[in-house]
Amino acid sequence: MRLEEEMYTFGLGENFHLQDYLGLHQDESREGAFVFRVWAPHAEQVQLIGDFTGWFQNPIDMVRNHIGVWEVSSDLPREGQIYKYLVKRKGGQVVEKMDPFASYLEARPGTGAIVRLKRERKWKDGPWMGRRKRFGFQKRPVNIYEVHASSWKLREDGTPYTFRELKEELIPYLEKMHYTHVEFLPLMAHPLGMSWGYQLMGYFALEHTYGSPEDFQDFVEACHQHNIGVLVDWVPGHFTQNDDALAYFDGTPTFEYQDHHRAHNYRWGALNFDLGKNQVQSFLLSSALFWLEEYHIDGLRVDAVSNMLYLDYDEGPWTPNQEGGNRNIEGYNFLRRLNGVVKFYHPDVMMIAEESTAATPITRPFEEGGLGFDFKWDMGWMNDILRFYEEDPIYRQYDFNLVTFSFMYVFNEHFVLPFSHDEVVHGKKSMMHKMWGDRYNQFAGLRNLYAYQICHPGKKLLFMGSEFGQFLEWKYDYQLEWGNLDDRMNRQMQYFTSRLNAFYKEHKALWQIDDSYDGLEVIDADNRAESVLSFIRKGDKGDFLVCVFNMTPVERKNFTIGVPVAGLYQEVINTELEEFGGVWKEHNPDTMTQEGSWKDYTNTLSFTLPALGASVWRVKRRVKQPKTHRE
Template sequence: MQASPVLVSSDDLYLFNTGQLFRAYRTFGAHLAEREGQSGVRFVVWAPNAREVNVVGDFNGWNSDYRIVDLAQIGTTGVWAGFGPGLGEGARYKYEVASANGEKMLKSDPFGFQSELRPSTASIVTSLHHYEWHDQDWQSSGKSRAPYEKPMLIYEVHLASWRMDGPEQFRDYGRLADELVDYVCGLGYTHIELLPITEHPLDRSWGYQATGYYAATSRYGPPEGLQKLIDRCHGRGIGVLLDWVCGHFCKDDHGLRLFDGSPLYENADYRRAEKPLWGTLAFDFGKPQVLSFLLSNALFWLDVYHIDGLRVDAVASMIDMNFDKPDSMRTVNRYGGTEDIEALHFLRKLNETVFRYYPESLMMAEDSSSYPAVTSPTYVGGLGFNYKWNMGWMNDMLRYMETDPAHRSSRHSLITFSLHYAFSENYVLPLSHDEVVHGKRSMLNKMPGAYPEKFANLRLFYGYWMTHPGKKLLFMGGEFGQFDEWKDYAGLDWDLLRYPLHDSMLRYMERLNQTYRHYPALWESDHKPEGFEWIDVNNASQCMLTFQRNGNSSESSQPIVTVCNFSREAYSVYRIGVARPGCYNLVLNSDEADFGGSGSAMPSRVSSTDVPLHGKPYSIEVPVPALSIQLWQSETA
């Protein structure tokens, strides 16, 4: 039996099968509809190699012998469609898919908008249009200025473990809309980045092994709750980014794996499909229908949930056909190389599509490879992202900071090398969840020395991070010196704020964030070489760095002179070359007593002298405490 063509337009079928249906979620899945004057639900699913597909659910006892929906394939398109009269919102359902050999499988809807709470796995008929948005001002603002010239402070959050009342007692979206948003605003962040919130069966996968790409996880409540959370962020001036996993998917039986009994969303060649490092399957980017599925999913989160951008996970594993694979699984492309040509095409198409409809979006590549031009436009051969995570900077800096200060002089290049390539891409400097799990220790516990010295090192490190070119991302807990590694099964150790050093660290981070946002020189020219200028890069023996951050030529963008002392030696007088004559005001001192520092005497203002130094015509003398950072700004225009 053939399904009525009224259910799906021929244009949609053509575009879907050619990889050009960019809002496929409006066609596929379960949608409330009317047909011949009767209300019900329209079901549409792609299963080209299935012998038969039925819809089963709580409305027919999960028994396909009692058919409520007459599902049939539309011609030879591979798309099945049908209408369930009398069905409505809240109905639980799955597709019963009979493979070519007759084996029957129960599958969740790839386009399902809501899933049952795990361990149950059925899809739920849901409308996503109930919530009344209040972010019109947010949506219409900020489009006239490129993101490169704006401050960006991202707070990375795993919603389950930010706060917990007990094991698996998660905050719901509505409660987070109050508590999390207030907290982030109070600390001065500009964005929240959510670890994946697409539906996933295992809590401890953190969302990186998904089964429901169009369903916000039910762990934290219904979809309207997530919409409220994002709306509340926008109302407080906070952007929301989603960690998006488009490279691979979960193998659970109810998910995409062997969806119609054959490799459908995955490649038929197991060497291409398998991700042995993660126990997942890679998407087959060579299938146009998979492109329609993924490109539509990117737009779905921007359309329906008003997400402001995507952090695309594991780009390096997508573009390298043999990423972390044994020799027995190695393959090459049609030119004999190891670049995944189809994945590269997908990434370019992804960015072109997102920026076509949402030109103000943020598209960030989590890419640990040296692949060039990740943030260059596609029309010049780039991948088209507007930001890339700077994993090289992160690795070098953590290696340096983990070194005892007594031995740092021999590793000086670790903190200076990044400036050789800092402007080759548009970078985000990530201090993410990946760096505080699996035995890597927390940010605070990576620092050498006794407890007070760990805090001094961390304040210094965060200060250098904030003044280094590039936008910023910090994982939750790092802002108050979480001592233990991130525990994904428990809330952050908020009780630590009862202790002075942790409370002081939180106050320091609030001040550091405010300082960053207040002074345009620290972010206005992040992507331009002229935005950074070394004063003294070569003082390895004293573990000292001095440099200047430059904004544009306006008075509000006057340069910031930065002094970093990575040693245990304090200097009552330290001379620094400066380009401008006049007075310099102290903007920030990490060694303040209020931040947990020594509180040693520090002038709030110093005057330059006509003593040339470091290639500059003038110089200033300032005290420099041990393991500290100071920021100074000239009063001159």
């Protein structure tokens, strides 16, 4: 009865734990035997081959059931042996195929699955999971360190660290740098490292390069024990077109669209999932839940959402939908369903969309036509702000809107502000190298930029190496330029990032109200001539921070702004302190406000604003003002 139900829900697209039916399992009716199941509805024949059959010498015939699933039970396999499926496609072509539901694959370039039963685990991260359920993440600090697991650090022989080694070195580094979360580029099995993991083949398998599933479970558990969340990139839109993986599995479009142009992703040399097919939905929804449940992941960043939403996003020919528009209706409905299913089972995990348009509400609820994601990468903010900081300060007054425009739409969605891997490759230069000026000014600009990111509403993300100002672009097959830290300026940059991250966690005004103008008050966004921006971030208990950014290398003495509260103010961040790599030996002195009209304010604060620097202030002691006659 259970198998009948599994098959029925699979066909309806309602099986959300499909790996419990398809793939390799212990045969409960035969001691020492394993049962293998694979979906290949139009195949003419499927055989099981592996170490236990002498591969092609004695293949084991599989039997097809009424929904196109081929099955066989055998007591020949032993744990640790490798197997594949020999599929005679419709039309007669015979190909070797991987098991799409394998949880462990052999090392590249092989694609064979390893006979391996699931290990039951007694997790020791209960306190973290309880806090996650209780407090969520919307009104919590989220500051993400984005990592490519196989190039963060390499062994002496040039091979990547596994998660066993990353547990010992990366977690202490995350603690030292005060990040709240770590996010990994895709960890699922992929045939080519050059793809960074975005051309997937094993949607249930940890990439062999990174060690065993237990290694990754240990890593996640240790992160949680150190109060660090773990996020993973996931790619449900497209997959590798390698012939031994999912591509045209049974000789017909099985996982991909029937239409040739919709099936082929010309830009990325991949194949697009048929997101309207029930069985494909079961496959992908099961994969998402598998990573969340098997590894206690705290969230998924869904890659390339635009490619799933718009028929004309790719470079190839396209056909309008039945309404004459460019929306991929199947993709739109799948993404809504994805978030609905994930949130039904795990309402406390983070669902993040990488999406580059504004045509579809991404983080709005379903009833408002949204997709139900928790966060969206703010690609517009990222592009605008990097273009501004790369510009010569002489011209910044003419492009000041690049800095201020985001305040017009800042709460239209729930945003993550990303400085991601995509911004430090393919000739775009590293974050430090993007900055204007000589080496001193580049570091000053980078400190200013990171302070602006931290103070701006929205959650934060920074790609590895950017935290210490690595000069060279990221290279996927080399480790970070850790040798840069032999240089004093890089060490000071790393120290600054660490202190800034700690400051972010310590001040609720920077993350408590990230979703409305209740948490933001712009003081002055019109000072183009001096290229100075000032605004206030507010917490929900009346606490606030005054954030001032000087975008030019000109120190401004006796700089004055209006502030909402009279009292003694203390400077709590100055990006130009010597300890950070600047020239200031100490902070601005504590400063008392003065009565005076300044825009809509009746109090002013005057201080020295550092050249190309950021200055953040808090109220140290409030002063009650006497009521005026007008009041």
